[in-house]
Amino acid sequence: MKLTSILGLNARTQLYSYKYNTFRGKKVADSKLRTSQVLKKAGIPSPEIYKKFKLPSDISEFNWEALPGSFALKPSRGLGGEGIIIVKKRANDGHDFITTQRERVTVEDLKLHVLDVLEGAYSMGNIPDAAFLQEYVGRHKAFRKYAYRGTPDIRIIIFNKVPVMAMLRLPTKESGGRANLHQGAIGVGVDIATGITTKAIWHGEQIRLKPGTNRKLHGIKIPDWTKILETAVSAQIASTMGYLGVDMVLHPEKGPMVLELNAQPGLQIQLANMSGLKKRVERVEDLEVRDAEHGVKIAKALFAVRFADRVKAEEGIKTINVWEKVKVISGNGHGVYVEAKVDTGAWKTSIDRDLAEKSGLLTKSNVLWTKLYKSSLGKEKRRVISLNFYLAGRKISTIANVANRVPLRTPLIIGRKDLKGFLVKAD
Amino acid sequence: MRKLSLIFLLALVGFLASPVNVLARTPSPTPTATASATPMAIPEATARPDITQKTEETLGPLEKLLEEQKLGPVWPLNPIKYAIRSAVDAGVPANTIVLLLLLPVVASVIAAARHIIGIRGFGIFLPAALAVTFVAIGPVVGIGLFLVIVTISMLVRFSLRRLKIKLQYLPRMALLLWWVAVSVLGILFSAPIINNSSLSNVSIFPVLVLILLAEDFSRVQLGKSAKIAVSLTTETLILALVSFIFLTLKPVHEFALLNPEILLGSLFIFNFLLGKYAGLRLMELWKFRKIISS
Numbered sequence: 001m002k003l004t005s006i007l008g009l010n011a012r013t014q015l016y017s018y019k020y021n022t023f024r025g026k027k028v029a030d031s032k033l034r035t036s037q038v039l040k041k042a043g044i045p046s047p048e049i050y051k052k053f054k055l056p057s058d059i060s061e062f063n064w065e066a067l068p069g070s071f072a073l074k075p076s077r078g079l080g081g082e083g084i085i086i087v088k089k090r091a092n093d094g095h096d097f098i099t100t101q102r103e104r105v106t107v108e109d110l111k112l113h114v115l116d117v118l119e120g121a122y123s124m125g126n127i128p129d130a131a132f133l134q135e136y137v138g139r140h141k142a143f144r145k146y147a148y149r150g151t152p153d154i155r156i157i158i159f160n161k162v163p164v165m166a167m168l169r170l171p172t173k174e175s176g177g178r179a180n181l182h183q184g185a186i187g188v189g190v191d192i193a194t195g196i197t198t199k200a201i202w203h204g205e206q207i208r209l210k211p212g213t214n215r216k217l218h219g220i221k222i223p224d225w226t227k228i229l230e231t232a233v234s235a236q237i238a239s240t241m242g243y244l245g246v247d248m249v250l251h252p253e254k255g256p257m258v259l260e261l262n263a264q265p266g267l268q269i270q271l272a273n274m275s276g277l278k279k280r281v282e283r284v285e286d287l288e289v290r291d292a293e294h295g296v297k298i299a300k301a302l303f304a305v306r307f308a309d310r311v312k313a314e315e316g317i318k319t320i321n322v323w324e325k326v327k328v329i330s331g332n333g334h335g336v337y338v339e340a341k342v343d344t345g346a347w348k349t350s351i352d353r354d355l356a357e358k359s360g361l362l363t364k365s366n367v368l369w370t371k372l373y374k375s376s377l378g379k380e381k382r383r384v385i386s387l388n389f390y391l392a393g394r395k396i397s398t399i400a401n402v403a404n405r406v407p408l409r410t411p412l413i414i415g416r417k418d419l420k421g422f423l424v425k426a427d
Numbered sequence: 428m429r430k431l432s433l434i435f436l437l438a439l440v441g442f443l444a445s446p447v448n449v450l451a452r453t454p455s456p457t458p459t460a461t462a463s464a465t466p467m468a469i470p471e472a473t474a475r476p477d478i479t480q481k482t483e484e485t486l487g488p489l490e491k492l493l494e495e496q497k498l499g500p501v502w503p504l505n506p507i508k509y510a511i512r513s514a515v516d517a518g519v520p521a522n523t524i525v526l527l528l529l530l531p532v533v534a535s536v537i538a539a540a541r542h543i544i545g546i547r548g549f550g551i552f553l554p555a556a557l558a559v560t561f562v563a564i565g566p567v568v569g570i571g572l573f574l575v576i577v578t579i580s581m582l583v584r585f586s587l588r589r590l591k592i593k594l595q596y597l598p599r600m601a602l603l604l605w606w607v608a609v610s611v612l613g614i615l616f617s618a619p620i621i622n623n624s625s626l627s628n629v630s631i632f633p634v635l636v637l638i639l640l641a642e643d644f645s646r647v648q649l650g651k652s653a654k655i656a657v658s659l660t661t662e663t664l665i666l667a668l669v670s671f672i673f674l675t676l677k678p679v680h681e682f683a684l685l686n687p688e689i690l691l692g693s694l695f696i697f698n699f700l701l702g703k704y705a706g707l708r709l710m711e712l713w714k715f716r717k718i719i720s721s
Contacts (some may be wrong), residue, residue, distance in 0.1 A: 006715050007709040010542055015705055119596035182655060204714065267711075274718055 020242020331360025
């Protein structure tokens, strides 16, 4: 991969965080209480806040006996998952609590902890902070076998309303239930198009299995994937931040929720996905994205992991002719058979305007963007749509530009981009 | 009411913050003066009262250098050179001027180490202040004291947490300082046994700076894993040592004193360019080597 595909700290701060993030947005992202307010106002699901502690007197005024059986006690401006106590249930005596790490805490412990937080023991630069009690989000059953005593979360980097990269973060024994890579959690790369995990890193090194077990970390399907992506993008829009890391959790009953926002998300996500963030961010920088749904659609078309290598290993290389009959999936899900030319001289696939129109592929939601193309026919503005078709029995999900191909022999040409794992016979 | 208390709070924070800054910042230009005042006056009564051991070695040659340099007209190339001469004639130690001129050099070195190489260190102020402290009390004693203070404060924090001793935050901090002060005292008491001259010459200001720095340092480090804590400490010490070398190299001193305009101008441009650099850092190349080679 090219060096320029990778996003470093210098570029992240200077080209994206500084440039696209507002002062107000940073204030919102830095304080979990303000994040929660903004999300609530925008109608985006996030864990409920039971109680805020801003003054020491709030501690004595609060009825501690009325605490629910499970909750999380957090500082508003904590760093790196520090200062968080997560209580899972009441102890058998009915007074004390048991944390997710199976430690016993008393009400007095909790009060002292809140005092610490108010004094700024966990905030950056010791600035006085606020503490709050938050709804406990348990582990979704899809992750039960993979996370150790803690709730995994999904970090999604969003730029210009497009989710550009995602990573599932699994707490380990070492990380003490926290989903923070620096504390020893596992980072698992996720395919944006399908929500299936691809590669995993632990302490910056590639791993295949969950440490100490025989459990594969790739191929995990994250449930509700599209909704997770759309919720994350909505959170980015609400925060007014241009470049943002959104941490999502999957509530076992209530579904995807936004846990917190991160103005300067880490860059190890690139290792977990074995892919460069800079290339992806540059790809979407100038696009005009209407809303969350549109942004997710673009991301799925652009950043789908090509499983071509695996296909090649499983099915071998397929030989195709220059002229092939392919099945194009139309807007209403039906298949339409069309003649196509396999064109190794072209990079992108191109489809005829009339065919696309008739198949219902030119709807507003299916058009990703328009772009100025230079071809042998001169300069021309073309729409780019997301397109699914079957070529020689293999499903190919890709993007295609729309052109007037009436004077030409076939309404569809298939470019090199979509020909991985095929061999073209020239006679 | 709330607004009022906020203003009060702000004033309080400002009040608390400013003396810390002053304390922390003063040693940069003046450690020479403070370090000298106490230890030097006793053994060598004849020595000039405002000069450290360090200055005594270098003052003569530096002044001589100034005398030897031939200067053209004041404008446009020599204004700072003339200003330095008149200040030195008026009794300002040349050493202090050199140290002040070298402070931005040190800051630039630290900034470059972060943005080009990728050595994180701990901010820009801590390594720079450490370097100046090293100049005042010597690198060996400086590193030794720093490590002792960091270790003690981490140990105390760790054991307070382990033993679940429930104290409020500020008394807990005061207790921590109690331990640090006692252990530094212990080291000073052992000076006659170790019989190290630089240890017995230690004055209060460098020690105070060390305690303040180590405090901040251990507080932030405690949240991180032991591995990160160790690497952050080493990186900070490496940066401080490199800065220390810059602060003590004779050719650097001479260049700064004789060409202050060139030095300050080029530093300005260098930092401007550095601030615009958006490429990968050397250590990131290593971190992402597997993606790059794939």
